Amino acid sequence: MVYIGVDLGGTNIAVGVVSETGSILAEASVKTLAERPSEEVIRDMAACAQKAxxxxxxxxxxxxxxxxxxxxxxxxxxxxxxxxxxxGWHNVPLRSEMQKYINKPVYVGNDANVAALAESYVGVSAGCSSSVMLTLGTGLGGGIVINGKAWGGSHGRGGEIGHVTLVPDGVPCTCGNNGCAERYVSATALIRMGKQECISFPDSLILKKAGSIDRINAKNVLDAAKEGDAPALRVFNTFVNYLALTINNITSFFDPEMVVLGGGVSHAGAFLLDAIRAILPRYQMFKALPIPRLELARLGNEAGIIGAALLGKN
Amino acid sequence: MVYIGVDLGGTNIAVGVVSETGSILAEASVKTLAERPSEEVIRDMAACAQKAxxxxxxxxxxxxxxxxxxxxxxxxxxxxxxxxxxxGWHNVPLRSEMQKYINKPVYVGNDANVAALAESYVGVSAGCSSSVMLTLGTGLGGGIVINGKAWGGSHGRGGEIGHVTLVPDGVPCTCGNNGCAERYVSATALIRMGKQECISFPDSLILKKAGSIDRINAKNVLDAAKEGDAPALRVFNTFVNYLALTINNITSFFDPEMVVLGGGVSHAGAFLLDAIRAILPRYQMFKALPIPRLELARLGNEAGIIGAALLGKN
Incomplete structure (x- = not known):
């Protein structure tokens, strides 16, 4: 028997046929075209599954x-x-709609939780009794896995670590609150801080890489920091500091066996990982005690498909 | 069969014999005298259990x-x-030491986790699939219960919600870090803020109740706020705001079915509960979705004994 995993994004729908052991056997994808009625998106999702x-x-x-x-x-x-x-989806009955086309059990989960689940089965956190994954992308996603199961919370709000308040009365967030972690720990945060530095320091390597202020992306900032550019390093150090605070908060709250870093920003690799590991002890209480291991995600984009498929194994 | 529950405090050791259904059948207590070697404290603990x-x-x-x-x-x-x-205990082998006197399985847990467990069995959160309890005392304790089990984390650090950073670079904490939640959400925080107000506003009812600045306690501040004293209300509102932020962070992170408030400060009762419930929606993302129920603890001091005993049922 196999599992179908669907990674529903704002731009693309990626579907995979996944084996019992978490390998992708075949894939297919289709444009989401999110402005359509949800029924049409789900119909295409089912057709894409059939294709795979x-x-x-x-x-x-x-x-x-x-x-x-x-x-x-x-x-x-x-x-x-x-x-x-x-x-633009609200109260969409995905399960019953999907079952019109493929009459099998249908599971639905948050994408960050699903990615965390995939890593815990066949990725870097395999074998861990508990893990928390942070997805550092446009926003900051969080996924909690306990004893091999994704924890979505009692009302589907669990793992929204990007919306834990990191700075009371801080930067306004898209969610309506202020100072959410996602405003300080995401590609969006790197871009905002990078732009601010380039206004004061137009000689920054960030600007050379981006071409213009409007085109600055997170990779420009990270690459410039790697090359030792002072304004980029200031942004990077601020970012790392807030990320370390967030990881320390995860430790104090939940104390998982491992914290996993995924998403586009995590492609900065050892440069990022080493910097966080160096600063983490500063925030740690009980300094003599072991802390969660900190590692980079291994699965990349495939995590979305594999994790979604694994919801059926839960 | 019965369970022995031991509530080990800095001043007293309270021991109870607890039934299968979580009722205390008999109790005994003894002074901790914490300056003694741990072996002597544990010997007295066992003698106290025998007495009960x-x-x-x-x-x-x-x-x-x-x-x-x-x-x-x-x-x-x-x-x-x-x-x-x-x-002053570090790496004390409580289990093996206790088994010298009573050769039964011995379980050890953090006191705040244990109180949360008791509430989830026979207290206000009974029947909840998940809950988080905050103990508002001298410090801020946290306890997480998932599917009837206390979650102590992978390294014994779980549920330390009092040491989640609430205000980066904020008030120095006893743990060595800055801005921990416990500096803003505890009896100690009410006392600190109450003293500050009384320096500026010596006519405050807080000072009348306490007699002198040095003797201000949390109850003075809460009682003065209940009676409408303006400086006390400023302290209370600041406290409630930080507590609401903390509860909202618990929701975003873990989304339990219920958040339970215990400890001395929670004796302010409906006055406190109503104030938090009024302010919580301000911080909430997904405003249309249900949120964790917020309730006051029911068990009081007995929670320590009952919860410790229940560790054996886990």
């Missing part, structure tokens, strides 16, 4: 379950997407 | 297990107290 099954030489009879990772809040029990801001 | 058994008309043969809640960090697997600052 065909590629793998399998039929619906081989499918044990379908899992969908969504960029929003899921009612896991009822298989309903409660809210997906960037798709 | 005698009172209940039972013998060691009726005992299934012994649980001890400690004000510090526990290595649950090995039954070792890793660190208890206010007892």
């Amino acid at each position: 099954l065909n590629k793998a030489g399998l039929t619906q009879e081989d499918v044990k379950s379908i899992g969908v990772g969504v960029p929003g809040v899921a009612d896991e029990e009822n298989g309903v997407v409660i809210s997906c801001t960037n798709l | 058994l005698n009172k209940a008309g039972l013998t060691q043969e009726d005992v299934k297990s012994i649980g001890v809640g400690v004000p510090g960090v526990a290595d649950e697997e090995n039954g070792v107290v890793i660190s208890c600052t206010n007892l």
